Amino acid sequence: MxxxxxxxxxxxxxxxxxxxxxxxxxxxxxxxxxxxxxxxxxxxxxxxxxxxxxxxxxxxxxxxxxxxxxxxxxxxxxxxxxxxxxxGHTGARTNLGLMLYGEGRRAEGLRWLRGAADAGEPRAMLVYGTALFNGEPLTRDMVTGYALVSRAAAKDLAPARTTLAEMDKLLSVDARREGVALAQALASGERELAEVLSPPAEVAVAPSAEPRPAPKPAAPAATPAPSRKTVEAPRPATTAKPASKPAATTSGAYAVQLGAFSRGGAAQSLYDRVKDMPALAGKSPAYVEGGGVTRLRITGFASMASAERACAALEARGQACYALKP
Structure with a gap:
């Protein structure tokens, strides 16, 4: 509920x-x-x-x-x-879930994304599957998480393909095979997500709990202990490490996140692919390290509105994007 x-x-x-x-x-x-x-x-x-x-x-x-x-x-x-x-509008469930997730209200956003993921929406499957794989704030289920991200990748969602490649490094061959088989069963309708997940409380917070506010820079949210079996979904920033050659930036405390990777080089590679997009003109990359992953963020947006407009433009080009408050 x-x-x-x-x-x-x-x-x-x-x-x-x-x-x-x-x-x-x-x-x-x-x-x-x-x-x-x-x-x-x-x-x-x-x-x-x-x-x-x-x-x-x-x-x-x-x-x-x-x-x-x-x-x-x-x-x-x-x-x-x-x-x-x-x-039951799948697009609305996805958009609402992503908006809440981007504001730091992750458990609340994931409740909406689950329904959209069950309906086969690629962005919802990517974010919900990653949260399952990580076990935060959902109960960890790496095989089901892998299956959902596999389905998103099969629908030609580029960020899902990138995330799946990261997951491939962390799962055994047998676990990956199990995930692929589950993905096929979910896609064919042979199985349903509701029967696969642990009912009724796969979200590790009480349904009646107040939504968690987005963390403030002065008091960032606690970071889970590093784990080799974690591929992080996008979430609010803690501390940022500037790129060695940052682009000229406009002033602004808002940012967008484009992905999280177990290898810092993968984050740099993604930035190299998107840096010339008009939506990112005059903005700087930041590489945020924590929990064993490197997150790529683009900083320098003057408002949440400008950050979300940039995300809309990037999403139209197939690049996952989340606007973040300072």
Whole structure:
């Protein structure tokens, strides 16, 4: 059971459900959006979202998340995503889970990502699978974690392929074979994630617990003891080690994280591949070491909004990205 993010939403759940909105009207909004007519798209989606149409809720949430046609409002986007996610919208579950995860509310975000991972969403499978593999904050299940990341990699998600290669170094041949077999069974529908995981409390925090706030630089969250069997999922920064040849940077305390690697050279290689992307122009790499891995972060963003815009641009190019608060 998930923890409600917005208590006011419980009141909305108690209201009678409105009849489903015509799918054609949602499609008209999508056509307008693709034509660059963001305001018209929002005008079409807004009444449908108010009526409870999950696709309109998701699309309107995207508009608020990206700040297109409306002023950017992450809280409003999260509310809309949650309403759609509660109706089983896989994209909304993924976006909401990733937003919470990026804010440091990892256990809460993973609760949403589990449903999306069960539905086969590649980004959700990557993050949830990595958390299972690491055993934080989930109960460790390295084989199932490997299976989920394998499925994400099979869907051509580039960061999943990179993470899978790191996992290959840490698992025995037999364990990898077991993971591949499980991935195939999950993909075919022969098995379901719910029956594989330990019910009902695979999240190592009580469901009623308050979400953990993102750690502040002055008092960083405790780092788990180093383990050779850990491939870290993205999480908030502790201390950063600048690259030997940093690019010219603009001032700003916000950052984005692109990946975590057991070899520092892999982090440098990823930066070499993405450093010329326009979204990272004028920003500097930082290599954060801890827990036996090196995390690649790009620093110098003036606001959370600018960091999330950069992530949106990178994600459109197939690169996983998480915006981080200072």
């Amino acid at each position: 998930t923890v409600p993010i917005f208590s006011a939403f419980l009141i909305a759940l108690a209201a009678p459900a409105a009849p489903p909105a015509p799918a054609g009207d949602v499609a008209k909004g999508i056509a307008a959006w693709q034509a660059g007519e963001h305001g018209r798209a929002i005008a079409l989606w807004a009444p449908l979202a108010e009526a409870g149409d999950r696709d309109a809720l998701f699309n309107l949430g995207q508009a608020y998340r990206l700040g297109r046609g409306v002023q950017r409002d992450a809280a409003r986007a999260a509310t809309l995503f949650e309403r759609a996610a509660r109706q």
